Amino acid sequence: MIKIINATFSYGKENIFHDISLELNKGEIFCLFGPNGCGKTTLIHCMLGMLALSSGEITLAGKDVSSMNPQLIAREAAYIPQMHEKPFPYKVIDMVLMGRAAYTGMFSVPTTSDREIAEEVLEKVGMSHFKDRPYTQLSGGETQLVLVARALAQQTPILIMDEPTAHLDFRNELYFLETVVKLVQDTDLTIVMATHFPNHAFYFEGRNLISRLGLMNDKRISIQGNPKAVLTEENMASTFNIKSKVISYESQGKHLRQIVPLETI
Amino acid sequence: MGITHLDVPPTHLNVVWDIRLPRAILGAMVGASLAASGASFQGMFRNPLVSAGILGVTSGAGFGASLAIILFQGQPVYIYVFAFGFGLLAVGLSYLIGITYKSTPTIMLVLGGVVVSAIFSSLIAFLKYIADPYDQLPNITFWLMGSLASARLTDILISAIPMSIGVLGLLAMRWRLNILSLGDIEARALGVNIFIAKGLAIFFATLATAGAVCVGGIIGWVGLVIPHIGRMLVGNNNATLVPVSVSIGAIYLVIVDNLARTLTGAEIPLGILTSLVGGPFFIYLIKRTKGRGW
Numbered sequence A: 001m002i003k004i005i006n007a008t009f010s011y012g013k014e015n016i017f018h019d020i021s022l023e024l025n026k027g028e029i030f031c032l033f034g035p036n037g038c039g040k041t042t043l044i045h046c047m048l049g050m051l052a053l054s055s056g057e058i059t060l061a062g063k064d065v066s067s068m069n070p071q072l073i074a075r076e077a078a079y080i081p082q083m084h085e086k087p088f089p090y091k092v093i094d095m096v097l098m099g100r101a102a103y104t105g106m107f108s109v110p111t112t113s114d115r116e117i118a119e120e121v122l123e124k125v126g127m128s129h130f131k132d133r134p135y136t137q138l139s140g141g142e143t144q145l146v147l148v149a150r151a152l153a154q155q156t157p158i159l160i161m162d163e164p165t166a167h168l169d170f171r172n173e174l175y176f177l178e179t180v181v182k183l184v185q186d187t188d189l190t191i192v193m194a195t196h197f198p199n200h201a202f203y204f205e206g207r208n209l210i211s212r213l214g215l216m217n218d219k220r221i222s223i224q225g226n227p228k229a230v231l232t233e234e235n236m237a238s239t240f241n242i243k244s245k246v247i248s249y250e251s252q253g254k255h256l257r258q259i260v261p262l263e264t265i
Numbered sequence B: 001m002g003i004t005h006l007d008v009p010p011t012h013l014n015v016v017w018d019i020r021l022p023r024a025i026l027g028a029m030v031g032a033s034l035a036a037s038g039a040s041f042q043g044m045f046r047n048p049l050v051s052a053g054i055l056g057v058t059s060g061a062g063f064g065a066s067l068a069i070i071l072f073q074g075q076p077v078y079i080y081v082f083a084f085g086f087g088l089l090a091v092g093l094s095y096l097i098g099i100t101y102k103s104t105p106t107i108m109l110v111l112g113g114v115v116v117s118a119i120f121s122s123l124i125a126f127l128k129y130i131a132d133p134y135d136q137l138p139n140i141t142f143w144l145m146g147s148l149a150s151a152r153l154t155d156i157l158i159s160a161i162p163m164s165i166g167v168l169g170l171l172a173m174r175w176r177l178n179i180l181s182l183g184d185i186e187a188r189a190l191g192v193n194i195f196i197a198k199g200l201a202i203f204f205a206t207l208a209t210a211g212a213v214c215v216g217g218i219i220g221w222v223g224l225v226i227p228h229i230g231r232m233l234v235g236n237n238n239a240t241l242v243p244v245s246v247s248i249g250a251i252y253l254v255i256v257d258n259l260a261r262t263l264t265g266a267e268i269p270l271g272i273l274t275s276l277v278g279g280p281f282f283i284y285l286i287k288r289t290k291g292r293g294w
Helices: A042-048 A071-078 A090-103 A112-124 A142-153 A169-186 A198-206 A232-241 B002-006 B011-044 B059-072 B076-100 B105-130 B136-145 B153-172 B174-180 B184-189 B194-216 B222-234 B236-263 B270-289
Strands: A001-011 A014-024 A028-032 A053-061 A075-081 A159-161 A191-195 A212-216 A220-225 A243-250 A256-262
Touching: A001 A042, A001 A169, A014 A028, A014 A042, A014 A212, A014 A220, A028 A042, A028 A198, A042 A053, A042 A159, A042 A191, A071 A075, A071 A090, A075 A142, A075 B184, A090 A112, A090 A142, A090 B174, A112 A142, A112 A220, A169 A191, A169 A198, A191 A198, A198 A212, A198 A256, A212 A232, A220 A232, A243 B236, B011 B153, B011 B174, B011 B194, B011 B222, B011 B236, B059 B076, B059 B105, B059 B136, B059 B194, B076 B105, B076 B153, B105 B136, B136 B270, B153 B174, B153 B194, B153 B236, B174 B184, B174 B194, B174 B236, B184 B194, B222 B236, B222 B270, B236 B270
Parallel strands: A028 A191, A028 A212, A075 A159, A159 A191
Antiparallel strands: A001 A014, A001 A053, A212 A220, A243 A256
């Protein structure tokens, strides 16, 4: 679904990342883990065609992103931003309906079937009862679910999320992850998720998703693969200078893992 | 015509058909244009405090009209053409400033508008300073206060073209304005070519406002507050807010213009009354709706 070949990006002379390659198939979830300022968001903006690579190539569903217009890209990949400012107190349903922009002309308004799609996806994330509420009144977790619904309304095979759980509380973070798991199981979405929490990758793996993880540091993805292979105490020490401990435990007949940070080196 | 049976003196007929009706139509169009542009700019710039003049169209038009008053002894045709032309020029300059720096165009557009407005305001002050104080200066001052007193049928026909194109364009784009209000990155990710969509919205709003200002002078309040009255009544969705603002703006300006014409023996400039009447009404609405929609 997503293929990145030797992607390099620079702002003027300043290199942001270089030589990133990645291939994601249908139904796979890729967690992009790295410190603030390592270029995760820039890479995501390149994947969405908002920024042009200095060299290399990104394809979505087999098509070169640099040759696609915004409308075509928005029909292949939906985006959930890291920071979402709420400019006006739109109703929740109106907000979700905006996901249909790629299917609505410049001088048109959404059709009845667009409305049906919006109601359907709102139901899917369990937010139907908030339909007519101003979305400025929602909590962080509820807002994030509305943004997921808006992304689903785009009906894309790909979903790209930039630190979607950054502002969520303990329970809402878990609920958000559960929603993502359900979506991948139900709809075969391909997901890219930038995150500050490596355990998200273990969580997805523990829920039987095809989960992959990339450690982004020093302007590149230094290590990638399945979480078990990537999230090791050695890699955490060599890549992020963190002393950590991987613990594994049995729960409901499954073998699960967590990585616990101990101290900085 | 039915009315002629009623023994109405022909002078009354003339007053209604040739003076009052054109003026009412013009008032409705000016109100609709300013309100539609204000609502659109507020949505697009994600800022409830901007008005139709945010990109400098009113200051530019004010300068053009002042220049025409000094150069051509205030012949109406020149005032219209100069006001319209300089209004467009001012927005064009703001736009050029806004797109020179690519990554945050919205804030740069607003800043461009502020700078261009300031420059044209200074130029207006300069023209007032050099104007003939007995003849030209009062003319400039009155023009800047706004009035529909000089409206004739021909004025309507000329200014109706840009106002209609502008308002109809904004009405057609009303739902797109929702998307633009989410900011450049999200709008782009939702599949909107923000460069084209923003450019078109600015173009339509500028045509509408410049058309309104060139015949009506600088009429404050309508472009800023009418959209807020609309929000209290129908909420924030631009798909309904823009048409509602158009209606309220049109009705409001016709009412205020009638007051301006009839309250005292002499005409009161419209720009004075729009906020004087609108202010208390706005406060009343806030009390009634408890600021719903905000």
